[in-house]
Amino acid sequence: MKRVSAVTMKKRIVTVFLFGLIIFLVIVIRLGYVQFALGDELMGKANDLWTRDIVFEPERGLILDANNEVLAENVTAPSIIVTPRQITNPQETAEVLAEILDVSVDKVFENITKNTSSVMIRPEGIKISEEQELAVRTANLEGVYLAKDSKRHYPFDEDLSHVLGFAGIDNQGLMGLELFYDEKLKGEQGSLSFYSDAKGRRLDDLADIYSSPADGLNLKTTINTKVQSIMERELDLAVSRYDPDGALAIAVNPKTGGVLGMSTRPNFHPENYQDVEADVFDRNLPIWSTYEPGSTFKIITLAAALEENAIDLMEDEYHDDGDIEVGGSHLHCWKSGGHGHQNYLEVVQNSCNPGFVNLGQMLGTEKLFTYIENFGFGRKTGIDLQGEGNGILFKQENVGPVELATTSFGQGVSVTPIQQVMAVAAAVNGGYLYEPYIADEWIDPVTEEVVDKKKPNLKQRVISSSTSEEIRFALESVVAEGTGRPAYVDGYRVGGKTGTAQKVGKDGRYMENNYIVSFIGFAPADDPEIVVYVAVDNPKNTVQFGGVVAAPIVGTIIGDSLRTMGVEPRDDGPDKEYQWPEEPKVEVPELIGLTKDELTEYMLNLSVETEGKGEYIIDQAPAAGTKVEQGAEVRIYLSENDR
Amino acid sequence: MIQKLKDYDFTLMITPILLSLFGMVMIYSASMVIAVVEGHESTYYLIRQMQWFVIGLSGFIFCCIFPYKYYQKLMKIIILVVILLLVGVLLFGNTINNAKSWFSFGPVNLQPAEFAKLGLIMYLASVYSKKQAYIKDFSKGVLPPLVLTVIILALIVLQPDIGTAAIIFLIACSVIFSSGIKFKHLFTLVAAGVVLLAVAIPNMVTDVRISRFTGAYQPFQAPDDGGYHLIQSYLAIGGGGLTGTGLGQSVQKLGYLMEAHTDFIMAIIAEELGFLGVIVVIGLLATIVLRGIFIARKCDDSFGALLAIGIASMVGIQAFINLGAISGVLPITGVPLPFVSYGGSSLLILMISMGILNNIAMNVKKQENEPANNIPNSKTINYSQSGGRTWQKQTR
DSSP, X not given: OHHHHHHHHHHHHHHHHHHHHHHHHHHHHHXXXXXXXXXXXXXXXXXXXXXXXXXXXXXXXXXXXXXXXXEEEEEEOOEEEEOGGGXXXXXXXXXXXXXXXXXXXXXXXXXXXXXXXXXXXXXXXXSOOXXXXXXXXXXXXXXXXXXXXXXXXXXXXTTTHHHHOEEOTTSOEEEHHHHHTHHHHXXXXXXXXXXXXXXXXXXXXXXXXXXXXXXXXXXXXXXXXXXXXXXXXHHHHHHHHHOOSEEEEEEEOTTTOBEEEEEEESOOOGGGGGGSOHHHHHOOHHHHOOBOOGGGGHHHHHHHHHHTTOOOTTTOEEEEOSEEEETTEEEEOSSTTOOEEEEHHHHHHHTOHHHHHHHHHHHHHHHHHHHHHHTTTTSOOOOSSSOOOOOBOOOGGGOOHHHHHHHHTTOSOBBOHHHHHHHHHHHHTTSEEEOOBOEEEEEOTTTOOXXXXXXXXXXXXXXXXHHHHHHHHHHHHHHHHSTTGGGOBTTBOOEEEEEEEEEEOTTSSEEXXXXXXXXXXXXXTTSOOEEEEEEEESOSSSOOOHHHHHHHHHHHHHHHHHHHTTOOOOSSSOOOSSOSSSOOOEXXXXXXXXXXXXXXXXXXXXXEEEESOSSEEEEEESOTXXXXXTTOEEEEEXXXXXX | XXXXXXXXXXXXXXXXXXXXXXXXXXXXXXXXXXXXXXXXXXXXXXXXXXXXXXXXXXXXXXXXXXXXXXXXXXXXXXXXXXXXXXXXXXXXXXXXXXXEEEEEETTEEEOHHHHHHHHHHHHHHHHHHXXXXXXXXXXXXXSHHHHHHHHHHXXXXXXXXXXXXXXXXXXXXXXXXXXXXXXXXXXXXXXXHHHHHHHHHHHHOOHHHHHHHHHHHOXXXXXXXXHHHHHHHHHHHHHHTTTOSOTTOOSTTTTTSTTTTTTTXXXXXXXXXXHHHHHHHHHHHHHHHHHHHHHHHHOOSHHHHHXXXXXXXXXXXXXXXXXXXXXXXXXXXXXXXXXXXXXXXXXHHHHHHHHHHHHHHHHHHHHHXXXXXXXXXXXXXXXXXXXXXXXXXXXX
16 A cells, blocks of 8 residues: 555656646746747837936927018027925925916925926926026026026017917917928927936936937028018008908919918917917918908909900990899999999999899809809818818809809808909919918028928919900009009009908898908009908998008008019009199099998098998088099088988 | 765755855845845845855755654644744734735844745645555545645735745645645645635735736736836846846846845846846756655655655745746736745745755665665664554554
């Protein structure tokens, strides 16, 4: 019995021996697997764990105008970095810092007692002012350091604010170009990585790894600071004169689509964007707002009609008796009684609505809408800014005779200002529809080499150059002889078109006495270098008419801009209807009996003072037929009832 | 009574000492930063380990010459002391890492569970060698010694020290298996053990333990929680490659890997000395274990054989649990790597065990060297000491 048991025991012991051998083999294999198979992947993780990075912030790229004028740059503004471990008396430190940064002691205390290697006091301790910097240096607190940091500075203050946008506290682009091109502007962070132990102390015998920061590229824009300043000045004037709900101006180079200037009112200072409502900096009106274009849209109808050879400007005639019947309803001309017998050039000069309805009818829905779409309406232009609107067109299958008629003279469609500008630029530049753009060149900040240059993006040829020439001629005559006379610039051949658009209120109906008045102009008419569009939303204390409010602004902008741009003055253009210096007197028209609405397209270069309230003009001074100086004041008396 | 040292087993003499010395080098490398961080001299842990090594060496030499068969005579005293220590530590022990496992005498910490390991091995070897005659009988041969085993296990689980309890359970399995019991009985026992565990675990489970289990199998899913130690261990091992970063060059020991000098010392070895260093250490450990089993195989005395198996199993199982934990095969239970990890009680017990194993080896060699005329002599010893009652019972 004992022997049997002993044999069993020896067998069992051999089993245990083999089992032990297997166990050790398994462990060796497993350790080998961890060491070699998992090795590389693990090393990456281990490296991340061991290294501590000191981040070197890249310099954000500059934004420049077309002549290398700086629009956005960086200025030194240090940030406070606190190393909690080194602070011996947190309470005292917190009190001092709170005093300097003007924050609550609790907040600072909470921050500087965190269990991390370093903390910042956000946002007050970031990018501090010079006075605060001095105070921190003077206080000389243990564990409190000033880190080199920079903040964005915009030398032109409020100018171009919506286009430039602004960068946030970490130099990240938040709005405008700063946001749209953030990736290129911000550059790459650099770092000094050093091996450290788990507590963050540096290990000296392992080599540091330094990767230098790559500064952001400098952005050279198509903006011309001088043109921009002129636009800003003129909008400021318009705001102070008319106290409008809003205003906007765009200047574009029609030969490339490059934006020369763009401005919005109300505007803001990019360095203090928090001071205004988000609606203000969110809404870059030239690309964001959509509204009925009004008469400026007639340029498109005209272009379509000329391209399709529907009419001859000089030979074909149209008789306007003040009313046109479309689909059973009557559409009135803005001038009661109509413009009478006119050729089509005069139809354009007079901005005669029935005349344009007639053009639309000649073209038909399909053709007119094809042109409208070809000119870029109803879709984004693709400008390199965020927040662009689409605009709204009638769906072609829903267009009846009335819709066709109103579209012909710019009602019932909704467009953005930039769409109009690009469409008109195409109409006058020989027929080339360009994509508008602002970012022109990307420049390496170190080598100053051009890394990337934008090529103008021609989207489509929309009309022939001969049609374009006719349009330039027609629109030049609008300024010389028609509704656009206040935009006339001596020495430059200016063409353009007025627009007065009713706004649609919240209830979906047209608002009373609330117009967006606009003017789109270009010059020189023989070879346009600039297209300028100005719209003023609900100007007060004036006749709300594009020719009165917007045209002179455009005229001034174009005149001053072309001079600063060094464009040769022309002397071969059509003269304004009078000869300088014998300024002809103007005959005061018969205004009694007109409604105020009708007046809006009537007044040319007289300023109007109103008395009383109501829709109907019951009296005027001076009386009709009186010859007065240009720009003289005409007083009208209003009443709720007709006569 | 005192055996001559001339028959000493060279392998069993030199390997534990080599491992311990190597362990001290690694303990110094792994602990110098930790020691300084804790406010000691950088050699703090090294010196304490050296002191324990000297004590252990004395124990080793003593046990080399002290005939192992006397342990059987002292069995009652040994068991009594073990149980008293285990009860005492539950009453008066010092709590470290949430376990009441330590007696603290000033700077010296003693871990009674370590002594319980060896005590239980001796006990099981003793009883099952005495019961060899009816080892196939479950109720008479197998069951009675288990009562004491369960009591000791329960006392350790109460501390709670699940790691040591698991080791003791596995050692017991190994000894009982080797004693020649029927497979049927063995399975019954294992099943009973599993049931007991199933009952005990829900009461023992804490979030920490759960996270250690989940941490072992999905470490990267919970990097900040249970998986932290294992990830750090992986990173250390993975960083070593074939030849390592060089002695003293470990980065993971700088506060990333907790317990770098104790439970995770193999990870630091892997990092600094690479896979080759790991192979050498595992080779040395395997040498001890396999040599122990080899001696058990050769030993004609069933007490000696089971004692040797128990000691070899102890070293092997501890190594397996430790290495399994650092390589992510087993959950982390806080078991030190035999001889290499920092830990006084553990080293002392291991050195004593090695002494005992050496003594058994010397006995085996003496059997072989003095074949014919000494057999009666040895039989006499057997007869009078251990075999006696067996013989009587057999002849009845």
